[in-house]
Amino acid sequence: MRTSIFALFALLLFYSVGSLAQSDIPQVTIKTLDGKPFSTSEITNNGKPVILSFWALWCKPCQKELDAFNENYADWQEETGVKIYAVSIDDSRSTARVMPMVNGKAWEFEVLLDPNSDLKRAMNVNMIPHTFLLDGEGKIVSQHTAYFEGAEFELYEKVKKIAGIE
Amino acid sequence: MRKLWIVFFLLAFTSVEAQDFLDKAQINGSFQIDGQFYRPDDALGITDSIIGGRKLGLNGFGNITYTLGKFSAGMRYEAFLTPLAGFDPLQEGNGFPYLWASYQTDFVGVTVGNFYEQFGNGLILRSYEEWTLGYDNSINGMRVILRPSAGITIKGVYGTQRYFWQKYENGNRGIVRGLDAEVDLNQTIKGWESAPVRVLVGASGVSKYQKDNDPLYNLPENVGAWAGRVNLSAGKFNFATEYAYKINDPSALNNFIYREGQAVLSSLSYSQPGLGVVLQLKRVDNFSYKSDRRVNGNAVDINFIPPINRVHSYSLAARYPYATQPNGEMGLQFQLNYKIPKGSALGGKYGTGIAVNFSQVNDIVRNPVNDTTLVNTSGTLGYTSDFFKVSDSVFFRDFNIEIEKKINSKWKAVIQYMNLHYDIATIEGHAGEPAVKAHIGVLDLTHKFTSRKSLRMELQGLFTEQDEGDWAAAMLEYSIAPRWFFNVADQYNYGHPEADKRNHYYTVSMGYLKESTRVALTYGRQSEGVVCVGGVCRQVPASSGLTITISTNF
Numbered sequence: 019m020r021t022s023i024f025a026l027f028a029l030l031l032f033y034s035v036g037s038l039a040q041s042d043i044p045q046v047t048i049k050t051l052d053g054k055p056f057s058t059s060e061i062t063n064n065g066k067p068v069i070l071s072f073w074a075l076w077c078k079p080c081q082k083e084l085d086a087f088n089e090n091y092a093d094w095q096e097e098t099g100v101k102i103y104a105v106s107i108d109d110s111r112s113t114a115r116v117m118p119m120v121n122g123k124a125w126e127f128e129v130l131l132d133p134n135s136d137l138k139r140a141m142n143v144n145m146i147p148h149t150f151l152l153d154g155e156g157k158i159v160s161q162h163t164a165y166f167e168g169a170e171f172e173l174y175e176k177v178k179k180i181a182g183i184e
Numbered sequence: 185m186r187k188l189w190i191v192f193f194l195l196a197f198t199s200v201e202a203q204d205f206l207d208k209a210q211i212n213g214s215f216q217i218d219g220q221f222y223r224p225d226d227a228l229g230i231t232d233s234i235i236g237g238r239k240l241g242l243n244g245f246g247n248i249t250y251t252l253g254k255f256s257a258g259m260r261y262e263a264f265l266t267p268l269a270g271f272d273p274l275q276e277g278n279g280f281p282y283l284w285a286s287y288q289t290d291f292v293g294v295t296v297g298n299f300y301e302q303f304g305n306g307l308i309l310r311s312y313e314e315w316t317l318g319y320d321n322s323i324n325g326m327r328v329i330l331r332p333s334a335g336i337t338i339k340g341v342y343g344t345q346r347y348f349w350q351k352y353e354n355g356n357r358g359i360v361r362g363l364d365a366e367v368d369l370n371q372t373i374k375g376w377e378s379a380p381v382r383v384l385v386g387a388s389g390v391s392k393y394q395k396d397n398d399p400l401y402n403l404p405e406n407v408g409a410w411a412g413r414v415n416l417s418a419g420k421f422n423f424a425t426e427y428a429y430k431i432n433d434p435s436a437l438n439n440f441i442y443r444e445g446q447a448v449l450s451s452l453s454y455s456q457p458g459l460g461v462v463l464q465l466k467r468v469d470n471f472s473y474k475s476d477r478r479v480n481g482n483a484v485d486i487n488f489i490p491p492i493n494r495v496h497s498y499s500l501a502a503r504y505p506y507a508t509q510p511n512g513e514m515g516l517q518f519q520l521n522y523k524i525p526k527g528s529a530l531g532g533k534y535g536t537g538i539a540v541n542f543s544q545v546n547d548i549v550r551n552p553v554n555d556t557t558l559v560n561t562s563g564t565l566g567y568t569s570d571f572f573k574v575s576d577s578v579f580f581r582d583f584n585i586e587i588e589k590k591i592n593s594k595w596k597a598v599i600q601y602m603n604l605h606y607d608i609a610t611i612e613g614h615a616g617e618p619a620v621k622a623h624i625g626v627l628d629l630t631h632k633f634t635s636r637k638s639l640r641m642e643l644q645g646l647f648t649e650q651d652e653g654d655w656a657a658a659m660l661e662y663s664i665a666p667r668w669f670f671n672v673a674d675q676y677n678y679g680h681p682e683a684d685k686r687n688h689y690y691t692v693s694m695g696y697l698k699e700s701t702r703v704a705l706t707y708g709r710q711s712e713g714v715v716c717v718g719g720v721c722r723q724v725p726a727s728s729g730l731t732i733t734i735s736t737n738f
Binding site for chain 1: 210212213214216247249251256288300301302304305306310312313315337366368382384415422424451454455458459460461462464488490491492494495496497498517519520522523534537539588596598628630632634635636637638640663664665666695697699700702735737738
């Protein structure tokens with residue numbers, strides 16, 4: 019059985035590479051900060067780029083990356099109209115702390131909850147921070163893991179390219 | 185073979201032309217390999233005979249998801265040959281533990297095969313997976329999700345849970361069935377659409393079936409549990425609570441007592457830009473719920489009882505992590521986040537972030553059921569417990585303050601102080617050892633040379649009279665964003681009560697990242713400790729050698 023399943027997927031993979039459509043975000047229902055269901059199909063930005071970043075309360079580099087985004091967010095929005103969504107993968111042990119912390123840090127972008135890692139799994143995220151960049155059509159154009167001081171500028175160069183500003 | 189049939193059947197069901205099947209499809213996936221090459225290290229007491237033949241540990245997985253419109257299917261291959269040190273020996277093996285296919289529309293979603301699901305906070309049902317711990321309790325069965333109208337979600341699941349590589353057959357573990365409904369009242373009640381209070385209510389029920397083969401006891405073969413939850417938000421306030429109840433469920437973990445179980449989790453928060461406050465309370469009484477009553481360890485949990493203390497990121501602050509005591513605990517947590525505004529005397533040019541956090545967990549009070557029976561005697565009701573009474577026995581207490589400050593365009597700092605009380609006898613099972621009382625300090629400095637090159641320095645100290653005594657740690661990390669990092673670190677157990685165990689745990693690491701591919705190499709020593717993710721913990725033995733991690737995502 020294992021071999022046949024593997025063969026099936028290998029076949030799919032083989033035939034799809036090259037002709038493969040660029041990836042959209044998978045349709046998954048996650049939650050807003052106040053616990054309401056939120057469908058990922060609502061992640062849109064009127065033809066402008068979107069940054070989608072996975073983080074958690076226990077992840078220091080994630081918060082440093084989001085702090086860096088937040089510092090530049092007003093400028094970035096003005097220049098390119100980019101919109102940032104930060105998806106917290108905190109589970110029920112700490113979801114209640116996410117909103118106070120987000121407000122406490124005065125982050126200005128939208129924060130969503132993925133308490134059982136449904137979106138994380140659907141997007142094949144293993145380690146966080148893991149950040150995706152989507153173009154105006156919602157297609158994934160680039161992604162990166164980890165955050166080091168200054169990495170936000172490289173990301174922003176890509177955002178500008180998508181937005182057609184250079 | 186059966187699973188494969190299902191995949192084909194569903195593919196056929198979506199009735200697409202062969203060309204679409206390839207052209208319009210999306211495939212994505214991820215791979216990761218964690219390898220460790222172990223070497224003997226006399227100072228740590230690791231000899232050739234301890235390593236045995238297992239010089240090399242390799243944990244790896246590959247995950248592939250295929251999506252075509254409303255249809256998707258996926259699989260994960262795993263190989264633990266042999267598992268890394270500290271993983272459960274039962275983990276050894278390889279195969280496809282995760283195979284699934286699903287069809288989703290706005291109204292209905294059906295999944296067959298393995299899936300992960302959570303009802304509410306997970307108090308009576310949560311299946312999830314944590315690679316770093318080797319934890320996976322996925323359900324192998326079917327799931328249906330219905331959304332009959334806006335604001336209403338109904339979920340039904342049934343199946344058996346993963347227990348490492350052991351196949352389910354002949355009732356060798358239980359069957360799990362569950363139902364959950366969640367209603368957003370503002371979307372469903374006419375006239376409530378723009379009400380100032382947002383109300384979300386939910387209810388769920390779970391039942392497990394496991395045959396009673398016990399020679400001694402007459403055990404319940406069907407164990408039912410139910411839970412109800414409410415989430416209220418009004419302006420800057422948010423209140424959420426969930427209560428769960430379980431009928432008697434004698435198991436290896438609760439010493440085969442016939443007491444029913446209860447759990448409550450509540451939180452109240454207030455937040456506005458620049459300020460956030462949250463208070464959480466929880467009570468757990470005899471609430472372990474596993475699909476195999478004989479299993480004692482971290483496996484086949486049907487439910488998840490979240491610990492509510494803060495999860496620390498810095499190594500010494502995370503040295504003594506708390507793990508939920510499913511047999512009984514009462515806890516609270518308080519957190520305040522405040523950002524001192526830009527331009528004020530204390531806030532400076534960039535503002536200053538402050539986080540204050542306090543949590544404490546005590547035991548519950550247990551009274552004997554009658555004069556002649558000891559508390560927690562097998563085959564009895566176990567004990568009685570006053571719902572509101574807190575025992576004097578403290579499992580865990582953590583008070584910590586963290587200040588984040590951007591000093592200027594070149595320097596950033598994080599300072600943390602933590603005061604800890606840790607009942608090592610209960611939490612780690614070190615019977616008879618006194619509770620660890622520790623002060624922990626952390627200084628994390630980042631210096632930016634250019635917009636992409638920076639140096640990060642971490643200094644940490646842990647000061648305690650108990651367990652292994654005092655520790656100091658230092659770390660330097662140079663990074664060239666977004667590609668390279670180089671890291672040297674040392675943890676020094678200079679205060680160990682036995683002089684010959686005052687070891688240095690040094691590591692040298694480097695890593696390269698491109699897009700979503702990450703390659704990291706670490707050489708050095710790993711101290712003995714506990715790794716916890718999301719409330720589940722794993723003991724990690726001391727080790728010495730070379731570690732390599734390769735991961736990619738497409």
